[in-house]
Amino acid sequence: MKYFLRRLGFYLFTAWAAVTLNFFIPRMLPGDPVQSLINKFQGRLNTDAVESLYVLFGLDENRTLWEDYVAYLNNLFHGDLGISFTYFPTPVSQILTQSLPWTIALVGLSTIIGFLLGTLAGVGLGWRRGTWADNLLPIANFFSAIPYFWLGIIAIALFAVTWPVFPAAGGYDPGTLPGWNMEFIGGAIYHGILPALTIIISSISGWILGMRNMMVTVSSEDYVTVAQAKGIPERKVMFGYAARNAVLPSISGFALSLGFIVGGTLVAEMVFSYPGIGYMLFQAIGSKDYPLMQGAFLVVTISVLVASMLADFVYAFLDPRTRVEG
Amino acid sequence: MSVQADPIGLTDVAPAEKAAAKGKRSLGILQNRKALIGLIMLAFFLVLAVIGPWIAPHDPNAVTQDSLQPPSADHWLGTTNTGQDIFSQLLVGTRGVMLVGLLAGVLATAISVIVGVTAGFIGGLGDELLSLLANVFLIIPALPLIIIVAALVPSAGGVTIALIIALTGWAWGSRVLRAQTLSIRGRDFVEAARANGEPMWRIIFFEIMPNLTAIIASGFIGTAIFAILSEVTLAFIGVTSISEWNWGTILFWAQSSQALVLGAWWWFVPAGLCIAAVGTSLTLINFGIDEFVNPRLRNTAASAALLRKKKIRARIGFTPVYHGGEPQHPKTTVARSGANAETAEEVTA
Numbered sequence: 001m002k003y004f005l006r007r008l009g010f011y012l013f014t015a016w017a018a019v020t021l022n023f024f025i026p027r028m029l030p031g032d033p034v035q036s037l038i039n040k041f042q043g044r045l046n047t048d049a050v051e052s053l054y055v056l057f058g059l060d061e062n063r064t065l066w067e068d069y070v071a072y073l074n075n076l077f078h079g080d081l082g083i084s085f086t087y088f089p090t091p092v093s094q095i096l097t098q099s100l101p102w103t104i105a106l107v108g109l110s111t112i113i114g115f116l117l118g119t120l121a122g123v124g125l126g127w128r129r130g131t132w133a134d135n136l137l138p139i140a141n142f143f144s145a146i147p148y149f150w151l152g153i154i155a156i157a158l159f160a161v162t163w164p165v166f167p168a169a170g171g172y173d174p175g176t177l178p179g180w181n182m183e184f185i186g187g188a189i190y191h192g193i194l195p196a197l198t199i200i201i202s203s204i205s206g207w208i209l210g211m212r213n214m215m216v217t218v219s220s221e222d223y224v225t226v227a228q229a230k231g232i233p234e235r236k237v238m239f240g241y242a243a244r245n246a247v248l249p250s251i252s253g254f255a256l257s258l259g260f261i262v263g264g265t266l267v268a269e270m271v272f273s274y275p276g277i278g279y280m281l282f283q284a285i286g287s288k289d290y291p292l293m294q295g296a297f298l299v300v301t302i303s304v305l306v307a308s309m310l311a312d313f314v315y316a317f318l319d320p321r322t323r324v325e326g
Numbered sequence: 327m328s329v330q331a332d333p334i335g336l337t338d339v340a341p342a343e344k345a346a347a348k349g350k351r352s353l354g355i356l357q358n359r360k361a362l363i364g365l366i367m368l369a370f371f372l373v374l375a376v377i378g379p380w381i382a383p384h385d386p387n388a389v390t391q392d393s394l395q396p397p398s399a400d401h402w403l404g405t406t407n408t409g410q411d412i413f414s415q416l417l418v419g420t421r422g423v424m425l426v427g428l429l430a431g432v433l434a435t436a437i438s439v440i441v442g443v444t445a446g447f448i449g450g451l452g453d454e455l456l457s458l459l460a461n462v463f464l465i466i467p468a469l470p471l472i473i474i475v476a477a478l479v480p481s482a483g484g485v486t487i488a489l490i491i492a493l494t495g496w497a498w499g500s501r502v503l504r505a506q507t508l509s510i511r512g513r514d515f516v517e518a519a520r521a522n523g524e525p526m527w528r529i530i531f532f533e534i535m536p537n538l539t540a541i542i543a544s545g546f547i548g549t550a551i552f553a554i555l556s557e558v559t560l561a562f563i564g565v566t567s568i569s570e571w572n573w574g575t576i577l578f579w580a581q582s583s584q585a586l587v588l589g590a591w592w593w594f595v596p597a598g599l600c601i602a603a604v605g606t607s608l609t610l611i612n613f614g615i616d617e618f619v620n621p622r623l624r625n626t627a628a629s630a631a632l633l634r635k636k637k638i639r640a641r642i643g644f645t646p647v648y649h650g651g652e653p654q655h656p657k658t659t660v661a662r663s664g665a666n667a668e669t670a671e672e673v674t675a
Contacts (some may be wrong), residue, residue: 014462021466025475141613145605147555149562150577150598157586157594168586213616256464256498263469267559271581281470285477285565293477297470304467 003316011309018301022294023072048083081298082291084284092295095280100299103276106192107265108307110199111258117200118207119250123243125208126215137212140205148264151198152271159194166194169273195272199265210253214246221245248319255311259304266300361614367607371600374417375424384411386418386571397592404592407583415576416596422572423554423604426488430553433492435546438499443538445500446507447530457504463497472556476565483567487560491553499545503538510537540619547612551605558601573597 075081081092125136143151160168172187218224219242227241228234266278273279277296284292384401390409397404403413445456475490510516511534519533560566561574564582568575576597580586585593 010458010461013458014465017462018466021471022474026478141609142602142606145551145609146598146602147559147562149559150594150601153577153581153586153594154598157589157591161586161589259465259467260469263467266470267563270563281473282563285473285563288477290478293474297474300470301466305465308465 004313007309007312007316011305015302015305018305019073019076019298020069022298023069026290026294048089076298081295084292085287085289087292092291095292096277096295096299099276099280100303102274103265103269103278104303106195106269106274106276107199107262110196111203111261111265113196114200114203115207115250115254118204119211119247121204122208122211122250123215123238123246126212126219126246127238127242129212129216137209140208143202144205144209146202147267148198148202149267149271151202152195152268155194155198156271167191170275191274195268195274199268202264203261206257207250211246211250214249215242218242218246248315251311251315251318255308255315258308258311262300262304358614358617360610360617364607364610364614367603368611371420371604371607372424375421378417378420382411382414382417384414386410386415394588394590396590403596404590406579406593407585407588407590412576412593412596415571416573416600419571419573419576419597420600422484422570423557423574423601426484426491426557426572427550427554427604429485429488430491430495430557431546431550433488434496434549434553435499435542437492437496438503438545438549439538439542441496442500442503443507443530443534446504447511447534449508449511453504457501460497460500460504463494464501468494468552469556469559472560473563473565476560483570484557484572487557487566488553491556492549495549495552495556499542499549502541502545506538506541507534510534540615544612544615544619547608547615551608554601554604573601 079093081096084090084092084095087095125134156168159166167190170191172184172191224237224241227237232241266276266281268274269276269278270282277300281293281296281300283289284296388410390405390411392401392405393407393409395401395405395409401411401413403411403416405411406415441456441460445453445460471494472490476487479486479490516529516533519529524533557566558572558574558577561568561572562577562581564578566574568578574597577594580590580594580597
């Protein structure tokens with residue numbers, strides 16, 4: 001129990017650090033970004049938006065830094081992330097609430113599928129080392145060195161332009177309205193296949209390589225040899241003895257690498273114009289929409305924190321040693 | 327376990343043989359086929375980074391009448407929609423990519439060594455705080471953070487990007503270094519140095535750091551890959567200065583000028599392949615370092631071909647054995663496991 005409280009405390013602290021970072025980053029910039037922004041948006045920002053800018057940048061001259069910070073935290077707790085410039089006057093929180101489910105469905109599903117497939121393949125490759133299976137390693141190696149977005153571009157060029165089997169952009173059929181009906185869901189799945197495949201392909205090789213190396217290391221442990229010598233069926237030795245222990249670092253790595261994966265898949269959304277958080281971030285960058293940018297960063301960070309907290313607890317459940325050390 | 331690490335094997339070896347063994351060991355990384363291929367590929371791109379702008383046949387910014395030409399003798403990799411030569415853009419852009427990778431790698435590695443080794447060595451409250459800092463940076467998603475910072479810094483160039491990447495990318499390395507320092511700190515030779523009254527800086531730099539070299543090198547390469555991928559991604563998104571050529575900028579223009587819809591594959595394929603090639607070369611070098619450090623991985627790699635030749639299916643139970651020559655003490659060097667006694671015998675014979 002103490003272990004769980006400790007981890008919970010750590011995640012709360014990290015969430016606070018991310019929020020604080022988000023508050024201070026614009027303030028550490030050279031020059032007066034607010035004035036230059038107001039000039040840039042001359043005539044298009046009304047008083048509400050200017051107010052939101054000042055709160056965001058904490059540059060209200062009548063208040064101290066501390067008061068600004070408290071006001072910022074207070075707004076955040078009430079779910080107020082300011083007002084978007086691009087989609088004026090829609091609040092940032094509303095835009096993000098609409099795009100979050102898309103990201104969770106796409107990124108969440110494809111990340112988990114990639115992890116499961118990659119780990120399984122790694123078990124096989126690690127077990128059968130020294131055979132033809134070793135030839136797959138350079139290929140996995142090559143795929144782990146490709147940037148996500150480029151794979152996405154190639155996928156679009158091949159499967160949406162040259163052979164138009166999948167749509168190149170969007171999250172659902174333009175003719176349908178979002179809702180729980182077969183037509184819309186079918187269209188959403190159809191639009192999700194290509195981005196999901198690219199995410200799986202680009203994340204899978206990392207899991208394969210990590211798992212294979214752990215399998216090679218664990219396979220020469222004495223208890224595996226003993227299990228083999230006792231005549232336990234090979235399949236059982238492979239999964240029940242070797243893989244079971246080799247998978248632990250992978251799970252702990254899964255928790256830690258969620259941030260990297262999410263960062264990469266945000267870019268996949270940008271390439272495929274997929275209506276998730278990443279695409280919103282992309283649009284915000286294009287139109288210098290700072291409230292939306294920072295809101296997107298916060299939502300992504302909090303989601304990653306929650307996901308890795310869950311993975312962490314699963315790990316503690318699987319490996320009792322972590323709880324004891326706690 | 328290699329013979330070099332075996333004190334019994336070294337005590338009565340003649341000086342000449344000792345020198346030979348040492349030379350072999352320092353060349354060890356070059357004997358690894360993967361690492362060698364990686365180093366050659368990397369050297370190629372480093373040379374391009376230096377001479378690229380000089381040997382570029384055209385001015386990468388020059389707008390000409392030949393718009394969207396497929397590869398030809400005059401334009402080896404075709405042209406953009408404004409008639410710019412893509413091959414020249416690729417050559418000129420190499421420098422930016424390699425420079426950011428190198429700079430961010432060096433800076434992030436320096437931070438991770440300082441934080442990681444300090445945390446591991448001092449222990450106690452200082453360790454707790456430094457580890458907390460590293461863990462926070464580890465878990466906050468790096469790319470969105472880099473995007474935010476880069477988008478707020480007006481016209482961020484290569485050096486700025488390298489700084490931002492280094493500040494957000496040091497945490498993983500410091501974690502690994504801390505763990506290793508913790509394990510070394512308690513070993514006998516460090517205890518002996520401490521008992522001899524060696525000053526702390528001497529223990530850190532001459533007793534502990536040499537044992538971390540491989541991990542530091544591997545961390546440096548990992549960060550360089552991360553930095554290169556981040557940089558081209560940022561350029562592709564359009565966050566960084568788009569007037570500075572790098573491979574990501576080429577892809578940015580390709581995407582924003584509808585190269586995909588126009589079917590201009592020569593515009594976006596070469597840059598991506600170059601990124602993948604640099605990344606692969608660095609990963610291969612890292613594999614070499616891994617196998618150099620972890621004898622179990624090294625052994626399986628070395629013996630895979632041999633096993634295949636002997637029609638042995640490598641499975642489990644191979645305790646690493648020394649293949650480099652006649653073992654001096656068969657009983658200690660040829661470790662074998664019960665289940666695969668015969669096969670182990672065959673491999674060593």
